[in-house]
Amino acid sequence: MPDLSFPIRVGIVGAGAIARTSHLPALLARGDAVKVVAVCDLDPGRAKELADAYDIPGRYTESTDVVARENPDLIAVATPPVAHREAVITALGAGAWGWCEKPPTLSLAEYDEITAYEKDGGPTVGHGIHQMDLLLNLLGDWHEVHAVAATLGRRTETEDVSFAIVRFACGAIGSSVNSVMSPRETSCLRFDFTDATAEAEHLYGHDNSHWRWTPAPHVSDTGRIAGWAPDENTTQLAFHPARHAAGRHGSR
Template structure:
Protein backbone atom coordinates (compact mmCIF):
# COMPACT_ATOMS: atom_id res chain seq x y z
CA UNK A 1 0.00 0.00 0.00
CA UNK A 2 2.90 2.33 0.62
CA UNK A 3 5.27 1.25 -2.11
CA UNK A 4 8.95 1.03 -1.31
CA UNK A 5 9.28 4.24 0.70
CA UNK A 6 9.96 4.24 4.42
CA UNK A 7 7.00 4.71 6.70
CA UNK A 8 6.81 8.00 8.56
CA UNK A 9 6.38 7.38 12.31
CA UNK A 10 5.75 9.64 15.28
CA UNK A 11 5.77 9.11 19.04
CA UNK A 12 3.18 10.73 21.32
CA UNK A 13 4.27 10.75 24.95
CA UNK A 14 8.01 10.72 25.61
CA UNK A 15 8.23 9.18 29.09
CA UNK A 16 9.77 5.94 30.28
CA UNK A 17 7.82 3.40 28.22
CA UNK A 18 8.52 5.31 25.00
CA UNK A 19 12.25 5.38 25.67
CA UNK A 20 12.58 1.88 27.11
CA UNK A 21 10.38 -0.12 24.74
CA UNK A 22 9.02 1.81 21.77
CA UNK A 23 12.24 3.48 20.65
CA UNK A 24 14.14 0.14 20.55
CA UNK A 25 11.27 -1.38 18.57
CA UNK A 26 11.36 1.46 16.05
CA UNK A 27 15.14 1.20 15.78
CA UNK A 28 14.81 -2.51 15.04
CA UNK A 29 12.62 -1.57 12.06
CA UNK A 30 14.86 1.29 10.86
CA UNK A 31 15.05 -0.16 7.35
CA UNK A 32 11.29 0.33 7.03
CA UNK A 33 10.42 3.16 9.42
CA UNK A 34 11.72 6.68 9.98
CA UNK A 35 10.77 8.53 13.18
CA UNK A 36 9.95 12.04 11.99
CA UNK A 37 8.42 13.65 15.09
CA UNK A 38 7.70 13.41 18.80
CA UNK A 39 4.90 15.01 20.82
CA UNK A 40 4.70 15.81 24.52
CA UNK A 41 2.99 18.46 26.64
CA UNK A 42 6.15 18.76 28.76
CA UNK A 43 8.63 20.85 26.75
CA UNK A 44 11.69 19.82 28.77
CA UNK A 45 10.89 16.11 28.58
CA UNK A 46 10.23 16.44 24.86
CA UNK A 47 13.56 18.19 24.30
CA UNK A 48 15.46 15.49 26.19
CA UNK A 49 13.73 12.75 24.19
CA UNK A 50 14.52 14.47 20.91
CA UNK A 51 18.17 14.95 21.84
CA UNK A 52 18.60 11.38 23.06
CA UNK A 53 17.01 9.86 19.96
CA UNK A 54 18.12 12.40 17.32
CA UNK A 55 14.55 13.37 16.42
CA UNK A 56 14.66 16.78 14.82
CA UNK A 57 11.03 17.87 15.08
CA UNK A 58 8.97 18.15 18.26
CA UNK A 59 5.41 19.28 18.93
CA UNK A 60 3.31 20.15 21.95
CA UNK A 61 0.04 19.52 20.10
CA UNK A 62 -1.12 16.29 18.45
CA UNK A 63 -3.31 17.95 15.82
CA UNK A 64 -0.48 20.21 14.70
CA UNK A 65 1.86 17.24 14.36
CA UNK A 66 -0.67 15.26 12.32
CA UNK A 67 -1.30 18.17 9.97
CA UNK A 68 2.37 19.03 9.49
CA UNK A 69 3.98 15.57 9.40
CA UNK A 70 1.21 13.31 8.03
CA UNK A 71 2.66 10.18 9.71
CA UNK A 72 1.76 6.69 8.55
CA UNK A 73 2.19 5.20 12.03
CA UNK A 74 1.97 6.72 15.50
CA UNK A 75 3.11 5.15 18.78
CA UNK A 76 0.91 6.44 21.62
CA UNK A 77 2.84 6.22 24.89
CA UNK A 78 1.01 8.67 27.16
CA UNK A 79 -0.39 7.66 30.57
CA UNK A 80 -3.51 5.45 30.27
CA UNK A 81 -6.11 8.18 30.79
CA UNK A 82 -4.56 10.16 27.93
CA UNK A 83 -4.68 7.40 25.32
CA UNK A 84 -8.10 7.57 23.70
CA UNK A 85 -8.20 11.15 22.41
CA UNK A 86 -4.85 11.03 20.54
CA UNK A 87 -5.62 7.54 19.22
CA UNK A 88 -8.91 8.82 17.78
CA UNK A 89 -7.16 11.86 16.28
CA UNK A 90 -4.50 9.72 14.63
CA UNK A 91 -6.94 7.20 13.20
CA UNK A 92 -9.18 9.89 11.78
CA UNK A 93 -6.13 11.51 10.21
CA UNK A 94 -5.38 8.20 8.47
CA UNK A 95 -2.43 7.15 10.67
CA UNK A 96 -2.20 3.61 12.02
CA UNK A 97 -1.57 3.39 15.76
CA UNK A 98 0.38 1.18 18.15
CA UNK A 99 -0.93 2.20 21.57
CA UNK A 100 0.65 1.18 24.87
CA UNK A 101 -1.42 -0.96 27.22
CA UNK A 102 -3.88 -0.48 28.68
CA UNK A 103 -5.30 1.15 25.56
CA UNK A 104 -8.17 2.72 27.49
CA UNK A 105 -9.97 2.73 30.82
CA UNK A 106 -13.23 1.01 29.86
CA UNK A 107 -15.04 -0.97 27.21
CA UNK A 108 -16.88 2.23 26.29
CA UNK A 109 -13.56 3.88 25.51
CA UNK A 110 -12.41 0.81 23.58
CA UNK A 111 -15.49 1.09 21.41
CA UNK A 112 -14.68 4.75 20.76
CA UNK A 113 -11.32 3.64 19.35
CA UNK A 114 -13.01 0.99 17.21
CA UNK A 115 -15.44 3.57 15.84
CA UNK A 116 -12.53 5.73 14.66
CA UNK A 117 -10.97 2.91 12.62
CA UNK A 118 -11.47 2.60 8.87
CA UNK A 119 -12.02 -0.64 6.98
CA UNK A 120 -8.71 -1.54 5.36
CA UNK A 121 -6.82 0.84 7.71
CA UNK A 122 -6.12 2.91 9.65
CA UNK A 123 -6.30 0.52 12.62
CA UNK A 124 -5.14 0.65 16.24
CA UNK A 125 -3.10 -2.26 17.61
CA UNK A 126 -2.73 -2.51 21.40
CA UNK A 127 0.61 -3.49 22.90
CA UNK A 128 0.31 -7.19 23.82
CA UNK A 129 3.92 -8.12 23.20
CA UNK A 130 3.86 -11.50 24.94
CA UNK A 131 1.78 -12.99 22.14
CA UNK A 132 4.53 -12.49 19.62
CA UNK A 133 7.61 -14.39 20.77
CA UNK A 134 8.46 -17.48 18.72
CA UNK A 135 7.73 -19.84 21.61
CA UNK A 136 4.41 -18.18 22.44
CA UNK A 137 3.20 -18.39 18.85
CA UNK A 138 4.36 -22.03 18.75
CA UNK A 139 2.46 -22.88 21.95
CA UNK A 140 -0.70 -21.24 20.60
CA UNK A 141 -0.46 -23.33 17.43
CA UNK A 142 0.08 -26.55 19.39
CA UNK A 143 -2.93 -25.84 21.59
CA UNK A 144 -5.27 -24.77 18.78
CA UNK A 145 -4.33 -27.79 16.66
CA UNK A 146 -4.98 -30.25 19.49
CA UNK A 147 -1.38 -31.47 19.42
CA UNK A 148 -1.20 -31.26 23.24
CA UNK A 149 -4.61 -32.79 23.73
CA UNK A 150 -7.58 -31.03 25.28
CA UNK A 151 -6.82 -28.10 27.64
CA UNK A 152 -8.20 -28.77 31.12
CA UNK A 153 -6.68 -26.64 33.88
CA UNK A 154 -4.59 -23.46 33.78
CA UNK A 155 -2.70 -21.22 36.19
CA UNK A 156 -1.85 -17.61 35.32
CA UNK A 157 0.19 -15.52 37.77
CA UNK A 158 1.60 -12.02 37.63
CA UNK A 159 3.24 -11.68 41.04
CA UNK A 160 5.32 -8.52 40.86
CA UNK A 161 6.59 -6.01 43.40
CA UNK A 162 5.97 -2.27 43.30
CA UNK A 163 6.96 -0.32 46.41
CA UNK A 164 5.21 2.68 47.87
CA UNK A 165 7.47 5.02 45.90
CA UNK A 166 6.11 3.61 42.63
CA UNK A 167 2.76 5.18 43.44
CA UNK A 168 4.20 8.64 44.00
CA UNK A 169 3.67 9.21 40.26
CA UNK A 170 0.39 11.17 40.43
CA UNK A 171 -1.65 9.14 37.94
CA UNK A 172 -0.85 5.70 39.34
CA UNK A 173 -3.16 3.81 41.67
CA UNK A 174 -6.22 5.90 40.79
CA UNK A 175 -9.38 4.73 39.01
CA UNK A 176 -9.75 7.86 36.90
CA UNK A 177 -6.19 7.98 35.62
CA UNK A 178 -4.84 4.40 35.65
CA UNK A 179 -8.13 2.55 35.40
CA UNK A 180 -7.21 -0.04 38.01
CA UNK A 181 -4.37 -1.65 39.91
CA UNK A 182 -2.23 -4.68 38.99
CA UNK A 183 -5.16 -6.32 37.21
CA UNK A 184 -5.32 -3.51 34.69
CA UNK A 185 -1.74 -2.27 34.61
CA UNK A 186 0.40 -5.36 35.15
CA UNK A 187 -1.45 -8.69 34.94
CA UNK A 188 -3.09 -7.67 31.67
CA UNK A 189 0.06 -8.92 29.88
CA UNK A 190 -0.21 -12.51 31.11
CA UNK A 191 -4.00 -12.57 30.93
CA UNK A 192 -3.83 -11.51 27.29
CA UNK A 193 -1.35 -14.31 26.59
CA UNK A 194 -3.58 -16.79 28.42
CA UNK A 195 -6.47 -15.82 26.14
CA UNK A 196 -4.24 -16.12 23.08
CA UNK A 197 -3.46 -19.67 24.19
CA UNK A 198 -6.89 -20.83 25.38
CA UNK A 199 -9.37 -18.78 23.37
CA UNK A 200 -12.66 -17.23 24.46
CA UNK A 201 -13.62 -17.02 28.11
CA UNK A 202 -17.18 -17.53 29.32
CA UNK A 203 -17.45 -16.80 33.07
CA UNK A 204 -15.36 -15.30 35.86
CA UNK A 205 -15.52 -15.15 39.65
CA UNK A 206 -13.05 -12.86 41.43
CA UNK A 207 -11.91 -11.07 44.55
CA UNK A 208 -9.76 -7.95 44.87
CA UNK A 209 -8.19 -6.27 47.88
CA UNK A 210 -6.18 -3.25 48.90
CA UNK A 211 -3.82 -4.76 51.46
CA UNK A 212 -0.69 -2.64 51.70
CA UNK A 213 -0.29 0.14 49.12
CA UNK A 214 -1.76 3.61 49.64
CA UNK A 215 -3.90 3.59 46.49
CA UNK A 216 -7.54 3.91 45.44
CA UNK A 217 -7.44 0.72 43.39
CA UNK A 218 -6.64 -2.85 44.36
CA UNK A 219 -3.08 -4.01 44.97
CA UNK A 220 -3.98 -7.71 44.51
CA UNK A 221 -6.69 -9.69 42.74
CA UNK A 222 -7.51 -13.37 42.32
CA UNK A 223 -9.99 -14.99 39.94
CA UNK A 224 -11.36 -18.26 38.62
CA UNK A 225 -12.24 -18.34 34.93
CA UNK A 226 -14.18 -20.83 32.82
CA UNK A 227 -13.41 -20.87 29.11
CA UNK A 228 -15.79 -21.67 26.25
CA UNK A 229 -13.81 -24.89 25.75
CA UNK A 230 -14.69 -25.99 29.29
CA UNK A 231 -11.16 -25.46 30.62
CA UNK A 232 -10.84 -23.64 33.93
CA UNK A 233 -8.08 -21.30 35.09
CA UNK A 234 -6.93 -19.49 38.20
CA UNK A 235 -5.48 -15.97 37.93
CA UNK A 236 -3.44 -13.98 40.47
CA UNK A 237 -2.33 -10.37 39.97
CA UNK A 238 -0.17 -8.73 42.63
CA UNK A 239 2.22 -5.84 43.22
CA UNK A 240 3.03 -7.13 46.73
CA UNK A 241 5.32 -10.06 45.87
CA UNK A 242 9.04 -9.74 46.77
CA UNK A 243 9.94 -12.75 44.62
CA UNK A 244 8.69 -11.57 41.26
CA UNK A 245 7.43 -13.93 38.59
CA UNK A 246 5.24 -14.12 35.50
CA UNK A 247 3.93 -17.66 35.10
CA UNK A 248 1.48 -19.61 32.96
CA UNK A 249 0.78 -23.32 33.21
CA UNK A 250 -1.73 -25.22 31.08
CA UNK A 251 -2.47 -28.89 31.79
CA UNK A 252 -3.85 -30.73 28.78
CA UNK A 253 -4.78 -34.37 28.33
CA UNK A 254 -1.42 -35.12 26.65
CA UNK A 255 0.98 -32.59 28.17
CA UNK A 256 1.64 -29.73 30.55
CA UNK A 257 3.04 -26.56 29.02
CA UNK A 258 4.64 -23.96 31.31
CA UNK A 259 6.12 -20.49 30.90
CA UNK A 260 8.20 -18.84 33.63
CA UNK A 261 9.72 -15.39 33.10
CA UNK A 262 9.38 -11.84 34.38
CA UNK A 263 9.04 -9.07 31.77
CA UNK A 264 9.72 -11.02 28.59
CA UNK A 265 10.50 -14.56 27.48
CA UNK A 266 12.67 -16.53 25.08
CA UNK A 267 12.33 -20.10 23.86
CA UNK A 268 14.26 -21.37 26.87
CA UNK A 269 11.56 -20.13 29.27
CA UNK A 270 8.95 -22.63 28.05
CA UNK A 271 8.70 -26.26 29.26
CA UNK A 272 6.69 -29.22 27.93
CA UNK A 273 6.05 -32.26 30.12
CA UNK A 274 4.38 -35.20 28.37
CA UNK A 275 1.69 -37.28 30.03
CA UNK A 276 2.66 -40.83 30.93
CA UNK A 277 0.91 -42.27 27.88
CA UNK A 278 2.80 -40.00 25.44
CA UNK A 279 6.09 -41.71 24.59
CA UNK A 280 6.86 -40.74 20.98
CA UNK A 281 10.16 -38.80 21.17
CA UNK A 282 9.61 -37.20 17.76
CA UNK A 283 6.27 -35.77 18.87
CA UNK A 284 7.71 -34.46 22.13
CA UNK A 285 10.66 -33.02 20.23
CA UNK A 286 8.28 -31.04 18.00
CA UNK A 287 6.71 -29.47 21.05
CA UNK A 288 10.07 -28.38 22.37
CA UNK A 289 11.39 -26.92 19.11
CA UNK A 290 9.71 -23.61 18.24
CA UNK A 291 10.47 -22.25 14.77
CA UNK A 292 12.63 -19.16 15.24
CA UNK A 293 14.38 -17.53 18.17
CA UNK A 294 12.31 -14.33 18.57
CA UNK A 295 11.84 -13.05 22.11
CA UNK A 296 8.55 -11.50 23.18
CA UNK A 297 8.94 -7.75 22.73
CA UNK A 298 7.48 -4.55 21.34
CA UNK A 299 9.74 -5.11 18.33
CA UNK A 300 8.15 -8.50 17.66
CA UNK A 301 4.68 -6.96 17.71
CA UNK A 302 5.72 -3.97 15.60
CA UNK A 303 6.97 -6.34 12.91
CA UNK A 304 3.46 -7.83 12.63
CA UNK A 305 1.85 -4.39 12.58
CA UNK A 306 4.12 -3.37 9.70
CA UNK A 307 3.21 -6.56 7.83
CA UNK A 308 -0.47 -5.69 8.24
CA UNK A 309 0.11 -2.13 7.06
CA UNK A 310 1.79 -3.36 3.90
CA UNK A 311 -1.13 -5.71 3.22
CA UNK A 312 -3.88 -3.27 4.20
CA UNK A 313 -5.39 -5.71 6.71
CA UNK A 314 -6.32 -5.56 10.37
CA UNK A 315 -3.23 -6.07 12.57
CA UNK A 316 -3.08 -8.57 15.44
CA UNK A 317 -4.06 -7.36 18.92
CA UNK A 318 -6.74 -5.08 17.55
CA UNK A 319 -10.51 -5.07 17.19
CA UNK A 320 -12.45 -7.97 18.72
CA UNK A 321 -9.18 -9.81 19.31
CA UNK A 322 -7.99 -7.11 21.71
CA UNK A 323 -11.43 -6.30 23.10
CA UNK A 324 -11.64 -9.83 24.53
CA UNK A 325 -8.81 -9.03 26.96
CA UNK A 326 -10.48 -5.80 28.04
CA UNK A 327 -13.68 -7.77 28.58
CA UNK A 328 -11.84 -10.18 30.89
CA UNK A 329 -10.38 -7.31 32.91
CA UNK A 330 -13.83 -5.70 33.12
CA UNK A 331 -15.44 -8.97 34.18
CA UNK A 332 -12.81 -9.47 36.88
CA UNK A 333 -13.45 -6.04 38.39
CA UNK A 334 -17.23 -6.39 38.12
CA UNK A 335 -17.12 -9.77 39.87
CA UNK A 336 -14.71 -8.60 42.56
CA UNK A 337 -16.54 -5.37 43.33
CA UNK A 338 -20.06 -6.80 43.30
CA UNK A 339 -19.39 -10.27 44.72
CA UNK A 340 -21.12 -11.96 41.80
CA UNK A 341 -20.19 -14.35 39.01
CA UNK A 342 -19.93 -12.55 35.66
CA UNK A 343 -20.51 -14.01 32.23
CA UNK A 344 -18.84 -12.44 29.23
CA UNK A 345 -22.30 -11.91 27.73
CA UNK A 346 -23.25 -9.74 30.74
CA UNK A 347 -20.88 -6.93 29.75
CA UNK A 348 -23.27 -4.81 27.70
CA UNK A 349 -23.52 -1.04 27.34
CA UNK A 350 -26.28 -1.09 29.98
CA UNK A 351 -23.81 -2.33 32.62
CA UNK A 352 -22.15 0.41 34.74
CA UNK A 353 -18.84 -1.44 34.45
CA UNK A 354 -18.95 -1.01 30.66
CA UNK A 355 -18.40 2.69 31.29
CA UNK A 356 -16.18 2.59 34.39
CA UNK A 357 -14.10 -0.28 35.79
CA UNK A 358 -14.86 0.97 39.28
CA UNK A 359 -18.55 0.77 38.49
CA UNK A 360 -19.10 3.59 41.00
CA UNK A 361 -19.19 0.96 43.76
CA UNK A 362 -18.69 2.80 47.09
CA UNK A 363 -16.27 1.49 49.71
CA UNK A 364 -15.46 -1.59 47.64
CA UNK A 365 -12.62 -2.72 49.87
CA UNK A 366 -11.07 -1.88 53.22
CA UNK A 367 -8.47 0.86 53.38
CA UNK A 368 -4.94 -0.25 54.12
CA UNK A 369 -5.37 0.94 57.70
CA UNK A 370 -8.68 -0.89 57.99
CA UNK A 371 -7.15 -4.09 56.68
CA UNK A 372 -4.41 -3.84 59.28
CA UNK A 373 -6.77 -3.08 62.16
Protein backbone atom coordinates in the same frame (compact mmCIF):
# COMPACT_ATOMS: atom_id res chain seq x y z
CA MET B 1 -5.77 4.17 6.33
CA PRO B 2 -2.70 5.21 4.32
CA ASP B 3 -1.28 3.23 1.43
CA LEU B 4 2.06 2.52 3.05
CA SER B 5 5.33 3.09 1.26
CA PHE B 6 8.81 2.91 2.75
CA PRO B 7 10.06 4.38 4.89
CA ILE B 8 6.98 4.40 7.11
CA ARG B 9 6.73 7.82 8.79
CA VAL B 10 6.12 7.45 12.52
CA GLY B 11 5.24 9.93 15.23
CA ILE B 12 5.63 8.98 18.89
CA VAL B 13 3.12 10.44 21.35
CA GLY B 14 4.45 10.17 24.89
CA ALA B 15 8.15 10.46 25.71
CA GLY B 16 8.26 8.44 28.91
CA ALA B 17 9.93 5.18 29.84
CA ILE B 18 7.80 2.87 27.66
CA ALA B 19 8.56 4.96 24.58
CA ARG B 20 12.26 5.16 25.39
CA THR B 21 12.82 1.52 26.30
CA SER B 22 10.30 -0.32 24.10
CA HIS B 23 8.56 1.55 21.29
CA LEU B 24 11.46 3.60 19.97
CA PRO B 25 14.06 0.79 20.01
CA ALA B 26 11.58 -1.51 18.22
CA LEU B 27 10.94 1.09 15.55
CA LEU B 28 14.58 1.95 15.03
CA ALA B 29 15.43 -1.74 14.72
CA ARG B 30 13.48 -1.75 11.45
CA GLY B 31 16.28 0.27 9.85
CA ASP B 32 15.44 2.04 6.59
CA ALA B 33 11.88 0.70 6.65
CA VAL B 34 10.90 3.23 9.33
CA LYS B 35 11.58 6.92 9.83
CA VAL B 36 10.62 8.41 13.20
CA VAL B 37 9.70 11.98 12.31
CA ALA B 38 8.43 13.40 15.61
CA VAL B 39 8.18 13.04 19.37
CA CYS B 40 5.26 14.55 21.26
CA ASP B 41 4.87 15.05 25.00
CA LEU B 42 3.03 17.49 27.26
CA ASP B 43 6.44 18.22 28.81
CA PRO B 44 8.38 19.98 26.03
CA GLY B 45 11.67 19.33 27.81
CA ARG B 46 11.07 15.59 27.86
CA ALA B 47 10.07 15.57 24.19
CA LYS B 48 13.23 17.48 23.30
CA GLU B 49 15.43 15.19 25.39
CA LEU B 50 14.16 12.04 23.68
CA ALA B 51 14.24 13.62 20.22
CA ASP B 52 17.79 14.89 20.75
CA ALA B 53 18.96 11.46 21.91
CA TYR B 54 17.88 9.87 18.62
CA ASP B 55 18.19 12.83 16.24
CA ILE B 56 14.44 13.02 15.63
CA PRO B 57 13.57 16.33 13.94
CA GLY B 58 10.01 17.02 15.14
CA ARG B 59 9.24 18.01 18.74
CA TYR B 60 5.66 18.80 19.80
CA THR B 61 3.38 19.10 22.80
CA GLU B 62 0.11 18.33 20.96
CA SER B 63 -0.66 15.22 18.90
CA THR B 64 -2.83 17.32 16.60
CA ASP B 65 0.28 19.25 15.58
CA VAL B 66 2.13 16.01 14.81
CA VAL B 67 -0.48 14.81 12.32
CA ALA B 68 -0.99 18.28 10.83
CA ARG B 69 2.68 19.10 10.25
CA GLU B 70 4.45 15.74 9.85
CA ASN B 71 1.91 13.70 7.83
CA PRO B 72 2.75 10.43 9.65
CA ASP B 73 1.67 7.00 8.44
CA LEU B 74 1.64 5.69 12.02
CA ILE B 75 1.24 7.20 15.47
CA ALA B 76 2.72 5.17 18.34
CA VAL B 77 0.75 6.08 21.46
CA ALA B 78 2.93 5.62 24.55
CA THR B 79 1.17 7.93 26.99
CA PRO B 80 -0.52 7.05 30.29
CA PRO B 81 -3.90 5.35 29.62
CA VAL B 82 -5.89 8.49 30.42
CA ALA B 83 -4.56 10.08 27.21
CA HIS B 84 -4.96 7.09 24.88
CA ARG B 85 -8.41 7.93 23.56
CA GLU B 86 -7.55 11.41 22.37
CA ALA B 87 -4.25 10.42 20.74
CA VAL B 88 -5.68 7.39 18.93
CA ILE B 89 -8.69 9.30 17.63
CA THR B 90 -6.38 12.07 16.44
CA ALA B 91 -4.30 9.53 14.53
CA LEU B 92 -7.23 7.67 12.99
CA GLY B 93 -9.08 10.89 12.20
CA ALA B 94 -6.07 12.09 10.22
CA GLY B 95 -5.91 8.84 8.24
CA ALA B 96 -2.89 7.41 10.06
CA TRP B 97 -2.57 4.05 11.78
CA GLY B 98 -2.71 4.05 15.58
CA TRP B 99 -0.39 1.75 17.57
CA CYS B 100 -1.52 2.04 21.19
CA GLU B 101 -0.17 0.83 24.49
CA LYS B 102 -2.58 -1.23 26.60
CA PRO B 103 -5.11 -0.77 28.02
CA PRO B 104 -6.50 1.03 24.96
CA THR B 105 -8.97 3.06 27.04
CA LEU B 106 -10.23 3.49 30.57
CA SER B 107 -13.87 2.68 29.76
CA LEU B 108 -16.04 0.91 27.20
CA ALA B 109 -17.56 4.27 26.29
CA GLU B 110 -14.13 5.57 25.26
CA TYR B 111 -13.48 2.35 23.38
CA ASP B 112 -16.76 2.81 21.49
CA GLU B 113 -15.60 6.26 20.43
CA ILE B 114 -12.41 4.78 18.98
CA THR B 115 -14.24 1.97 17.17
CA ALA B 116 -16.29 4.60 15.37
CA TYR B 117 -13.05 5.41 13.56
CA GLU B 118 -11.45 1.98 13.26
CA LYS B 119 -12.43 -1.51 14.47
CA ASP B 120 -9.56 -3.83 15.25
CA GLY B 121 -8.55 -6.03 18.17
CA GLY B 122 -10.22 -6.54 21.50
CA PRO B 123 -9.67 -7.14 25.22
CA THR B 124 -8.30 -10.66 25.05
CA VAL B 125 -5.51 -9.52 22.74
CA GLY B 126 -4.41 -7.08 25.44
CA HIS B 127 -4.79 -9.81 28.08
CA GLY B 128 -2.23 -12.07 26.43
CA ILE B 129 -0.07 -9.67 24.47
CA HIS B 130 3.09 -10.14 26.55
CA GLN B 131 3.00 -13.90 26.07
CA MET B 132 2.61 -13.35 22.33
CA ASP B 133 5.54 -10.93 22.41
CA LEU B 134 7.69 -13.60 24.05
CA LEU B 135 6.76 -16.18 21.41
CA LEU B 136 7.65 -13.75 18.62
CA ASN B 137 10.89 -12.76 20.34
CA LEU B 138 12.02 -16.36 20.70
CA LEU B 139 10.62 -17.90 17.52
CA GLY B 140 10.70 -15.03 15.05
CA ASP B 141 8.08 -13.82 12.59
CA TRP B 142 4.79 -15.64 12.09
CA HIS B 143 3.86 -16.97 8.68
CA GLU B 144 0.28 -18.23 8.96
CA VAL B 145 -2.52 -17.78 11.50
CA HIS B 146 -5.85 -19.55 11.94
CA ALA B 147 -7.96 -18.00 14.70
CA VAL B 148 -11.43 -17.79 16.20
CA ALA B 149 -12.85 -15.35 18.76
CA ALA B 150 -16.14 -15.46 20.65
CA THR B 151 -18.14 -13.85 23.42
CA LEU B 152 -19.08 -16.70 25.73
CA GLY B 153 -19.66 -15.32 29.20
CA ARG B 154 -19.29 -11.56 29.44
CA ARG B 155 -21.86 -8.90 28.65
CA THR B 156 -19.70 -7.08 26.15
CA GLU B 157 -19.72 -6.37 22.43
CA THR B 158 -16.16 -7.62 22.02
CA GLU B 159 -14.75 -11.12 22.51
CA ASP B 160 -13.92 -12.58 25.90
CA VAL B 161 -12.00 -15.58 24.57
CA SER B 162 -9.87 -16.26 21.50
CA PHE B 163 -7.91 -19.21 20.09
CA ALA B 164 -5.19 -19.24 17.44
CA ILE B 165 -2.92 -21.70 15.70
CA VAL B 166 0.21 -19.98 14.43
CA ARG B 167 2.80 -21.26 11.99
CA PHE B 168 6.12 -19.43 12.32
CA ALA B 169 8.57 -18.72 9.52
CA CYS B 170 11.15 -20.92 11.30
CA GLY B 171 8.82 -23.92 10.96
CA ALA B 172 7.52 -24.04 14.54
CA ILE B 173 3.79 -24.33 15.19
CA GLY B 174 2.16 -22.66 18.19
CA SER B 175 -1.23 -22.63 19.86
CA SER B 176 -2.49 -19.61 21.78
CA VAL B 177 -5.49 -19.29 24.09
CA ASN B 178 -6.45 -15.90 25.48
CA SER B 179 -9.34 -15.61 27.92
CA VAL B 180 -10.71 -13.04 30.34
CA MET B 181 -13.04 -15.69 31.76
CA SER B 182 -10.50 -17.94 33.51
CA PRO B 183 -11.00 -18.12 37.30
CA ARG B 184 -7.28 -18.92 37.53
CA GLU B 185 -5.89 -15.63 36.21
CA THR B 186 -2.39 -16.86 35.41
CA SER B 187 -0.36 -16.92 32.24
CA CYS B 188 1.06 -20.27 31.16
CA LEU B 189 3.77 -20.89 28.59
CA ARG B 190 5.07 -24.21 27.31
CA PHE B 191 7.77 -24.84 24.75
CA ASP B 192 8.16 -28.41 23.48
CA PHE B 193 11.53 -29.00 21.85
CA THR B 194 13.35 -32.10 20.67
CA ASP B 195 15.37 -32.41 23.89
CA ALA B 196 13.07 -30.97 26.55
CA THR B 197 9.90 -29.16 27.55
CA ALA B 198 10.27 -25.73 29.17
CA GLU B 199 7.29 -24.36 31.11
CA ALA B 200 6.36 -21.32 33.17
CA GLU B 201 3.21 -20.23 34.99
CA HIS B 202 3.00 -16.76 36.50
CA LEU B 203 0.75 -13.89 37.49
CA TYR B 204 1.69 -10.41 36.25
CA GLY B 205 5.36 -10.97 35.51
CA HIS B 206 7.86 -13.78 35.80
CA ASP B 207 11.55 -14.45 36.40
CA ASN B 208 13.83 -17.47 36.26
CA SER B 209 12.25 -19.03 39.33
CA HIS B 210 8.99 -19.61 37.45
CA TRP B 211 10.56 -21.87 34.80
CA ARG B 212 10.76 -25.66 35.03
CA TRP B 213 12.45 -28.07 32.63
CA THR B 214 11.54 -31.65 31.70
CA PRO B 215 14.27 -33.46 29.74
CA ALA B 216 13.30 -35.90 27.00
CA PRO B 217 13.95 -39.59 27.83
CA HIS B 218 17.04 -39.67 25.63
CA VAL B 219 18.68 -36.73 27.45
CA SER B 220 20.56 -37.95 30.54
CA ASP B 221 23.57 -35.64 30.83
CA THR B 222 22.95 -33.93 34.19
CA GLY B 223 25.57 -31.27 33.53
CA ARG B 224 23.92 -30.30 30.28
CA ILE B 225 20.49 -30.20 31.90
CA ALA B 226 21.79 -28.00 34.72
CA GLY B 227 23.11 -25.53 32.14
CA TRP B 228 19.76 -24.99 30.46
CA ALA B 229 18.46 -22.40 32.92
CA PRO B 230 19.65 -18.85 32.06
CA ASP B 231 22.05 -17.12 34.42
CA GLU B 232 20.19 -13.79 34.28
CA ASN B 233 16.53 -12.86 33.98
CA THR B 234 17.34 -10.90 30.84
CA THR B 235 18.69 -14.01 29.11
CA GLN B 236 16.40 -15.83 26.70
CA LEU B 237 15.65 -19.52 26.97
CA ALA B 238 18.54 -21.81 26.26
CA PHE B 239 16.17 -23.72 23.97
CA HIS B 240 16.26 -21.18 21.17
CA PRO B 241 15.16 -22.67 17.82
CA ALA B 242 18.55 -21.87 16.34
CA ARG B 243 20.03 -24.52 18.66
CA HIS B 244 17.26 -27.07 18.72
CA ALA B 245 14.83 -28.45 16.19
CA ALA B 246 11.66 -26.40 16.33
CA GLY B 247 8.80 -28.14 18.08
CA ARG B 248 5.30 -27.30 19.19
CA HIS B 249 4.69 -24.61 21.74
CA GLY B 250 1.73 -22.90 23.33
CA SER B 251 0.72 -19.97 25.46
CA ARG B 252 -2.24 -18.76 27.42
